[in-house]
Structures are given as structure tokens and as C-alpha cells.
Amino acid sequence: MAVVSFKRSLYTSNPDKYISFLAGNDYYDPGAFVPIANTAGTGSATTITFSGIPSTYKNLQLRFIGKSTTTSAAVTTFRVTFNSSSSNYAWHRLSGDGATASASGGADAAQIISSAIVPTSNAALASMMSVSIIDIDDYTSTSKNKTVRMFNGSDLNRTTTPVGVVALNSGLWFDTPVAINSITLTLQSGNWTTSSIFSLYGIKGT
Amino acid sequence: MPSTYEPIATTTLSTAASQIEFSSIPATYTDLVLICTATATTGGSYAILRLNPATTSTYSGTRLIGTGASAISNRETAQNALELRSDDGIGMSTSIPTFMQIDVFSYAGSTNKTVLASMGNDLNGSGGTSRIVGLCQNTAAITVVRLLIPGDTFKTGSIATLYGIKNA
Numbered sequence: 001m002a003v004v005s006f007k008r009s010l011y012t013s014n015p016d017k018y019i020s021f022l023a024g025n026d027y028y029d030p031g032a033f034v035p036i037a038n039t040a041g042t043g044s045a046t047t048i049t050f051s052g053i054p055s056t057y058k059n060l061q062l063r064f065i066g067k068s069t070t071t072s073a074a075v076t077t078f079r080v081t082f083n084s085s086s087s088n089y090a091w092h093r094l095s096g097d098g099a100t101a102s103a104s105g106g107a108d109a110a111q112i113i114s115s116a117i118v119p120t121s122n123a124a125l126a127s128m129m130s131v132s133i134i135d136i137d138d139y140t141s142t143s144k145n146k147t148v149r150m151f152n153g154s155d156l157n158r159t160t161t162p163v164g165v166v167a168l169n170s171g172l173w174f175d176t177p178v179a180i181n182s183i184t185l186t187l188q189s190g191n192w193t194t195s196s197i198f199s200l201y202g203i204k205g206t
Numbered sequence: 207m208p209s210t211y212e213p214i215a216t217t218t219l220s221t222a223a224s225q226i227e228f229s230s231i232p233a234t235y236t237d238l239v240l241i242c243t244a245t246a247t248t249g250g251s252y253a254i255l256r257l258n259p260a261t262t263s264t265y266s267g268t269r270l271i272g273t274g275a276s277a278i279s280n281r282e283t284a285q286n287a288l289e290l291r292s293d294d295g296i297g298m299s300t301s302i303p304t305f306m307q308i309d310v311f312s313y314a315g316s317t318n319k320t321v322l323a324s325m326g327n328d329l330n331g332s333g334g335t336s337r338i339v340g341l342c343q344n345t346a347a348i349t350v351v352r353l354l355i356p357g358d359t360f361k362t363g364s365i366a367t368l369y370g371i372k373n374a
Contacts, residue, residue, distance in 0.1 A: 033211035035374035038236075063237060063371070065311050065320065096270030096279025096337075127318040127345055131311045151322055153339030157266035157283050164268030164281060166322075166339040195317055199236055199373035201210065 032204040033061075041192025043069055048192055050200045051182040053139075058205030060136040062183060064198040065129040068120045070190025074162050075154065076118050077188040079111035080134070080171060082146065084182060086110045088175045095167035111186070112171035116162065117154045120190060129195065130154035140179040147172055214238075216367040222247050222359040227259075227352045228368045233314035235370030240310070240351060243303040244364035250297040251358050254287035255308060257319055257342045259352040261286045264343040271336040287354065288342065292325035293334025300361070302329055306353075313348040 018024065034057070037050055053060070068076050081089070091112045092105040106113060117130045132152035138144060148171040155164035173180075185198070212235075217226050231238070244253065256265075263284040271278050273294045282289060290306055298304045305326035313319060323338040351368065353360075 031211055033371070035210045035372060038373040063309075063311070065315075065317070094270070094277070096268060096277075098268045098279055098281030101270055101277035101279045127316075127343075128341065129311070129317050129320050131309070131320045131322055131339065133309065133322065151324070151337065153268065153322060153337075154320060155266045155268045155281075155339050155341035157341050157343065159283070163283075164266065164339060164341075166268050166270045166279075166337050168270070168337060195315075197236075197312060197315070197373075199371075201371075201373075 034202045034204065036200045036202050038199045040198070041194055041196035043194045044191055046191050047184050047186045048198050049182055049184045053181050053183070055140040055179050057202030058138065059203040060139050061201045061203060062134040062198065063201070064132050064196065066118045066132065066196045067129050067193040068118050068187050068190035069193055070120045071122050072189065073120055074122055074125065074156065075116045076120060076190060077114050077116050078118055079113050079186045079188065081111045081184045081186070082173050082180045082182065083178065084184070085175055088173060090172040090174065092170045093167055095165055097165050098163050112148065114150060114152060114169060115165050115167035117152050117165050117167060118187065119154050119156065121193065124158065125156060128154065128156060136180065142177050142179060144177055145172060145174045146180060210372045212370050214368045214370050216365065218365045219360055219362050222361055224359050225352055225354045226360060226364070226366045227350065229350045231349050231351065233347050234372065236312065236373040237371040238310040238313050238351065239369040239371060240308040240366060242306045242353060242364070242366035244298065245303050245361040246298040246300055246355055247359045247361050249300040251355060252292065252297055253290045253306065253353050253355050255290055255340070256287045256352045256354065257310070257348045258344060258346065258350050260342065260344050265340065267338050267340040269336055269338045271334055273334045288321070288340040290323055290325060290338065292327035292336050296327070296329065296332055296334065298327065298355070299329055310348060310351070316345050318343045318345060319348060
């Protein structure tokens with residue numbers, strides 16, 4: 001039996017007494033994977049920022065579908081920064097474009113740069129979205145640099161290059177270690193469309 | 207605080223079957239995650255994925271494959287399913303399970319559906335690993351997810367679990 005309403009007469013006439021605050025409700029375990037925040041693009045902003053991230057989790061996972069408002073190219077990149085910092089990033093990419101597997105990277109950079117996976121609003125790419133999963137482990141550590149993993153891609157179902165990209169990325173933020181309390185995703189070109197949806201989750205430790 | 211990574215259903219095959227299907231998927235989550243370990247009765251082919259399950263030529267996929275000796279990339283377009291190719295032409299084993307994780311993003315949304323697949327097929331000397339981005343040009347909400355194995359069957363003991371992830 002779950003408590004769905006509570007009336008004065010119930011506790012003034014003949015009240016049931018419980019030693020547990022659950023008061024007859026089943027024990028509820030929300031699990032270890034917890035939604036923190038969700039947002040969508042506006043069509044007029046090139047950045048999406050999650051701020052005020054609580055430090056109560058062990059790891060973070062950011063999942064999103066993305067699209068840019070620009071029509072000047074087929075795909076563009078997105079960039080990742082933490083705590084509004086614009087220095088001390090490095091990254092590696094391993095990607096496949098349907099014909100060739102390739103690797104690239106950057107060091108002493110202003111951000112972590114993804115592969116060019118975000119479809120634009122080019123008419124031939126209607127309703128096509130990129131997908132991304134970004135894992136940030138031990139994001140609250142004040143003694144370790146922050147390393148992230150990204151798995152993302154998009155397929156454009158066409159024969160004109162670019163046709164699609166699937167990519168594995170790693171990223172490093174080697175500023176003086178502090179807890180990450182904000183994450184910003186910035187498009188290289190255009191703004192995030194209103195169909196772009198971003199969801200941040202916290203993963204609990206023990 | 208809401209629960210967000212919830213098991214929707216698990217299927218464990220008690221007899222060989224040509225498909226594993228999850229239907230009547232509620233639209234109450236943001237993303238779906240399908241995790242499957244499976245072996246094949248004959249072997250040598252790959253599982254394929256259909257959503258809803260559209261069988262028209264609306265699927266395309268781009269793959270990054272590690273063979274154990276090199277990294278390659280290939281793709282397919284205008285297919286009637288997304289091929290879950292885990293290696294470079296070896297295919298599923300009759301005895302060693304192939305691992306598949308398929309993330310279906312915004313499955314209840316109105317855009318085309320894009321998925322990410324992580325595959326593992328280590329056969330102790332052959333096999334491979336792959337990452338796939340797949341596109342299903344279907345803007346309807348996904349209520350059915352189906353894994354098939356053309357010309358073969360999934361062996362008894364193959365197991366698949368569908369999870370739902372709900373955002374804030």
C-alpha cells in the first residue's frame with residue numbers, strides 16, 4: 001500500500017503508527033544511474049552548458065543527439081570544455097568514415113575537439129542527427145587530471161562525401177585538478193537546433 | 207530522485223530462434239540500450255537490427271573495425287536492416303558468444319533514429335571488435351526492436367536485455 005493522499009481525519013481519529021518513515025510504502029531504490037539535467041538547443045545559441053553540477057556522484061555520462069543550424073557544410077565538429085576553462089586540453093580520435101580508418105589528435109589545446117559528426121541543416125540532411133555518449137570518470141577529484149571518453153557518430157545515408165563517421169575519442173583536461181562543475185559543448189559552426197537534446201546523468205559509487 | 211536506467215525486458219532463448227524481439231516498448235524513456243550475447247546455430251553470419259520493424263531500404267551504417275591486425279572502415283547504405291558486423295567477414299560463432307550493445311537515441315522522438323553499436327567477437331585467434339553508427343530513416347516512435355540472424359538461428363541460451371534510460 002502506498003500513501004497517495006493524507007487527510008486530517010486519518011491521524012486525529014485512529015491513526016496508524018509506523019516506526020519507519022516509509023509508512024507502508026515499498027522500499028524504493030533509485031539505482032546508481034541518476035538523471036541530473038536535460039536541455040535542448042534553442043536554434044540561436046552555439047553552446048550548451050550544464051552548470052552547477054553536484055559533486056555527489058562518482059562519474060558523469062552525457063548523452064545527446066545533435067544538429068547544427070548552419071547550411072554551409074554537411075557536418076561540423078563540437079568542442080568540449082569544463083568549468084569555463086579555455087586551456088590545457090588534449091585529445092585523440094580514432095574514426096572510420098566508411099572507407100578509411102584514421103587517427104588524429106591535438107595537444108595544449110583550448111578544448112577537446114570531436115570528429116566532424118554533427119549534421120547541419122543542409123536540405124539533404126533533414127531529420128538526421130548525430131549521437132554521442134561522453135563519459136567523465138572521477139569528475140570531482142582534486143588530485144587527478146580529468147580524462148574523458150567519447151563514442152559518437154552520424155550516418156548520412158548518401159554517396160557524396162562525407163557519408164558518415166563513427167568515432168572513438170579520448171580527451172584530457174590537465175589544468176590544476178579541481179572538481180568539474182560545468183560542461184560546455186560548443187559547435188564549430190552554427191547553433192544547436194531545437195531538435196538537439198542533451199541529457200546529463202550521474203553515476204553513483206559506493 | 208527518479209530511477210533512470212531500468213530493465214524493460216529480458217529474453218533468454220530456451221530453443222533456437224531466428225529472431226529476438228522486444229515489442230510494445232513504452233515511450234516513457236529517452237534512450238534505449240539493448241545488450242545481447244548470442245551464438246549462432248550454423249555460424250559465419252551477423253545479426254541484423256530492425257526498428258519497428260521497417261523492412262524498406264531505410265537503413266545505413268558506418269563501421270570502424272579492429273581485426274587484431276589492422277583498423278578498417280566500411281559501410282552500407284539503403285539496406286532493409288542494420289548489419290551488426292563485429293569483424294571483417296568472420297561472423298558469429300557457434301560456441302563463443304558475440305557481445306552486442308546497441309544504444310538507440312531519442313527513440314520516441316520525431317527525428318530519424320540514429321544508433322550506436324559496440325560489438326565484440328573475440329574467437330581466440332580471429333574475430334574482431336567494431337563500433338557502428340547506424341541510421342534508420344524512420345521518424346515514428348520506436349515500439350519494436352528486433353534482432354535477426356539471416357539464414358541462421360540464435361542458439362539456445364542466447365540472451366538479450368532491453369533497458370530504458372530516462373532523462374531529468
